[in-house]
Amino acid sequence: MRLENKVALITGGANGVKGDLMGFGGACAWRFVQEGAKVVIADLDASNGEETAKQIKKEAGNAEFIRLDVTKDSDWKSAVDFTIKAYGKLDILVNCAGTASVERVEDTTEEIWDAQMDVHAKGALLGTQAVLPLMIAHGSGSIINLSSINGLIGSQSSTAYHAAKGAVRLLTKNTAIQHAKDGVRANSVHPGYADTPMTKPLFSDEDALALRLNKVPLGRLGTADEIANGIIYLASDESSFVTGSELVIDGGMTAQ
Numbered sequence: 557m558r559l560e561n562k563v564a565l566i567t568g569g570a571n572g573v574k575g576d577l578m579g580f581g582g583a584c585a586w587r588f589v590q591e592g593a594k595v596v597i598a599d600l601d602a603s604n605g606e607e608t609a610k611q612i613k614k615e616a617g618n619a620e621f622i623r624l625d626v627t628k629d630s631d632w633k634s635a636v637d638f639t640i641k642a643y644g645k646l647d648i649l650v651n652c653a654g655t656a657s658v659e660r661v662e663d664t665t666e667e668i669w670d671a672q673m674d675v676h677a678k679g680a681l682l683g684t685q686a687v688l689p690l691m692i693a694h695g696s697g698s699i700i701n702l703s704s705i706n707g708l709i710g711s712q713s714s715t716a717y718h719a720a721k722g723a724v725r726l727l728t729k730n731t732a733i734q735h736a737k738d739g740v741r742a743n744s745v746h747p748g749y750a751d752t753p754m755t756k757p758l759f760s761d762e763d764a765l766a767l768r769l770n771k772v773p774l775g776r777l778g779t780a781d782e783i784a785n786g787i788i789y790l791a792s793d794e795s796s797f798v799t800g801s802e803l804v805i806d807g808g809m810t811a812q
């Protein structure tokens with residue numbers, strides 16, 4: 557019970573329906589509850605989100621769903637109010653919502669750029685701003701932002717995604733530095749290529765998959781559970797001296 561008595565708000569957690577391929581947020585929702593936490597799943601996808609919360613409630617413990625667009629400040633206020641009404645406090649924020657983009661520099665339109673910056677960088681900023689007052693008042697809190705290996709290194713594609721994930725990395729460090737004195741920790745997670753609903757369309761293409769796996773020393777895709785394992789550590793008090801750090805979970809890809 558590594559998260560006993562903790563309350564977590566997890567964005568992008570809708571893909572947690574049993575029997576379906578899970579995303580990182582969906583896997584976290586299950587694993588957090590199994591470790592003793594109460595969770596609110598917040599996502600644009602109400603259908604899968606409601607179903608995930610329903611299944612967790614039936615089989616594991618406390619889970620609720622609220623529809624949230626991470627790019628909208630008013631939605632964040634509602635999600636935080638909802639969490640407080642449901643569970644009375646908020647200890648952990650996992651900023652996991654995201655979308656993919658694949659374009660090279662010259663093909664990155666303003667619309668693609670803005671959409672990537674909005675969902676990843678602005679979404680994480682608005683979420684951080686929404687939970688900070690509560691965490692400061694409580695004297696503790698853990699914010700975990702999903703960046704990516706693409707927030708650490710460049711590649712032949714996904715320009716706006718890389719830039720947005722790089723912004724998430726440094727937003728995390730600023731949050732960590734500015735709020736360490738308040739007892740609030742912030743860390744970024746940098747997954748490598750993993751098998752989730754978001755990547756399924758791209759990795760179903762054999763050539764695109766082989767191109768990527770060739771660069772991974774462990775030679776396979778990661779799973780949502782393997783990423784959730786790292787997020788649980790950062791959410792729990794086991795990581796009480798860890799803030800402003802980057803947890804890379806990538807099968808060795810960025811070690812070379």
Ligand SMILES: NC(=O)c1ccc[n+]([C@@H]2O[C@H](COP(=O)([O-])OP(=O)(O)OC[C@H]3O[C@@H](n4cnc5c(N)ncnc54)[C@H](O)[C@@H]3O)[C@@H](O)[C@H]2O)c1
Pocket residue numbers: 567568569570571578579580581582598599600601624625626627651652653654655675702703704705746747748749750751752753754755780
């Ligand atoms: N899968 C990978 O290989 C990989 C690697 C590195 C980083 N990541 C990052 O990890 C996070 C989770 O990815 P995943 O692959 O598990 O995703 P996933 O398949 O679970 O899908 C992401 C979720 O975010 C939700 N979402 C999208 N836009 C939203 C918005 N505006 N407001 C609220 N919810 C929104 C979607 O509805 C979906 O449920 C993302 O930030 C992604 O960029 C993924």
